[in-house]
Amino acid sequence: MLVVNKPMALIGLFLLLIAAFCPILQVQIIFKLVSWTLYKTDVRLFLITYALVALMGLSFFVRQLRAFKILTRVMFGWVILMAVAVYFKSTHYFNFKIADNLLGKTIHFEWGWIILLIGSVLLLFSVKKPTLAS
Template identity: 45%
Template sequence: MIIIRKSLALSGLILCLLAGMLPMLKVPIKGNWNLYQTDTALFFITYMIIGITALLFFVRQLTGYRLMTRVAAVWYLISISAVFFKINNYFGWGFADRLLSKSIHMRWGWIVYLVGIALLLLSVKKVKQIEE
């Protein structure tokens, strides 16, 4: 039997939804970029995964919700590594990439997104059912 802690799930969903609007990268001259400005495909896939997770939570499809929380966690790892590698190998030239990687920095939006994903993962608990 799967148990969902609703307060953790709702706060995790809200944090994940807000994290896309928070600053994810600090770009010189242009300022802070959120997830949409960083990469639009990454933004839409992230919000699609979070939207499906929220839908499964609200219709009480517990096994699907549990699966989507794990998919969201894997997608977080893929997205942060993709942004990191894009920063460090943007042009394909050694000098320009080293200069760019020193000037672009990750911002605190990734931490908020990580906390939201952690709350989603902690909201699901599988319990063995005792038969009488």
Template identity: 40%
Template sequence: MVIIRKYFAIVGLIICFLSSMTPFLKVPIKGNWNLYQVDAYLFFITMLILGITALLFFVRAVRAYQWMTRLSACWYLVSITAVWFKINNYFGWGFADKLLSKSLHMRWGWIVYLIGILLLLLSTKKIVSTNE
């Protein structure tokens, strides 16, 4: 049987939703970019996954919620990897990519998002039922 630690889940969901407004990337002239400015598709897919996770939490679909938290963690890894590769291989030219990768920097928004994802992962716990 799987149980949900409600406080971990609520705080994790709030942190994940609020992290989309934190700076994810530092662009030289334009300043800090949030997740929407980094990539709109990445933002909408992330919000869709988090929205479905929140919906499953509130309708108490425990197994589906647990599955969506794992999907959220996998999506975090895919998104940070995709942004890193986009920074380092943007043009496909060695010189331009090296220049771009030195000027663009990841910001602390990724860490806030990771904390939210870890709280979501820790919000589910499998316990052994004694009624069997």
């Protein structure tokens, strides 16, 4: 039997939903700084992320706690994998060292990744097995 800390789970789901509007990358184009959200960074990452969030929300509200626990672990792994993939894509885009160094210097991570990570960690620790007190 699993127990869910409902406030923690709801805050985690809310943070993951809000992360769509947070800046993920900061790109310097000529003399102008542009902030990109997850949707502007890569549409596939956006759709996969919010499909996972929708499935987690559905499993939370219909009380399928085993599925919710599995999806929280998948979401945490997905956020880590997504951050690593965006980093490697931005630093190894052209497979040409000079161009990749220039591109890597113009792209910087923004605070939206912290919101994604906090939301996924809250969801990860919101589900647990109850301890039997004797």
